[in-house]
Amino acid sequence: MRIEHQIRAFEQLLKSYDAQLPLHRFLVAYFKKNKQMGSSDRRWASRYLYSFFRLGKALPKEQPVHRLAVADFLCNGQSSMVIDTYLPHFSQQVDLPLNAKITLIKDLYPSFDHKDIFPFPESLSQSIDQEAFCLSFLIQPDLFIRVPQAYSLAALNTLKEAGIVVRDLNETTFALPNGTKLEQVLPENINYQVQDLSSQKTGNIFEPKKYDYWWDCCAASGGKSLLLYDLEPKIELLVSDVRASSLQNLEERFRLAGLKKYQKKVLDLLVNNDQELHHYSFDGIILDAPCSGSGTWGRTPEMLSYFEAHRISYFSKLQKSIAANVIKYLKPGKPLIYITCSVFKAENEEVVAWLQQEYGLRLEKMEVIKGYQEKADTMFAARLIKN
């Protein structure tokens, strides 16, 4: 396959992509429609497009194909036709450490600054190291699973026997190369959840007690509820979400995990739900809020190019409205666990400050969970107590 052919395929894909779908879903649909593309064409086109978007807003003045060559060199450990053609002096250096590769690129393109990769640096939560965060976009995040202790040894052995490179971060958390086909390797009788490392760490501030009644109010398919249940199986639970389809997935996941005792409701938390909830009061509420998802853009790097800044304040307002509507159902002295997968202070610390100010909640702890240092998502979690 000639280089011109690869470049043409890349340029056509780039032109067709309008960010209406996440890039991985768009690629599936595109390849289905363009059956003339063989498996090698598809592999290279995917690699190039992902590399390209990982460069975010760096080197804005260069031609797309030159930006692609730089991106592909920085993001990969093996050379490509694009690197061989446009950066021929570097094709033997692709396996250098990232910092060394950046130095080479800076020599060639003095305007290259990796801090340009992320387009909204002034909006970041304060404790985020902008430099390390930007560099993390050049590295594909890992896939993480959480395996209950009873299954963890069996899971670890099965994965190793299948030749998969596993990092066991602790007894129940494993990191695997992205794209690992878990369902083909782990048998059904091994119970596990795919859950990002940082998402798992949010559980550190839940602190549920036996027989507590908790509400996971933006439950989606139940990731946080399952974490809560693993921390304290003797829990009473209400799960809700505005999307009924997510709650259907939740039912199946709960069934597989053996979580049987729970109540489920479809609720829009932007409206008054007193008719449904007036007699409820909870010992804990998990608000895993709808958000920009900016802490997960290492998995969806196309967002570096397509996210619009005005969306940050949209999400911030949404989060405040939802929080205001749920805290009335919390018992005094009990925690609201506020979580986002955002790196923007307007969705994190500023929402927390607003809740303290407007509703007198007392902040017990909050943390930006810095997944960018661990090939994981970056998240924010706060524990606020109702007075």
Ligand SMILES: C[S@@+](CC[C@H](N)C(=O)[O-])C[C@H]1O[C@@H](n2cnc3c(N)ncnc32)[C@H](O)[C@@H]1O
């Ligand atoms: C970050 S996701 C939750 C992820 C989930 N807790 C987990 O661990 O997998 C946010 C959820 O908020 C829900 N949501 C968005 N707007 C909502 C609203 N107005 N009322 C209730 N839920 C809403 C979305 O449907 C989405 O499932």
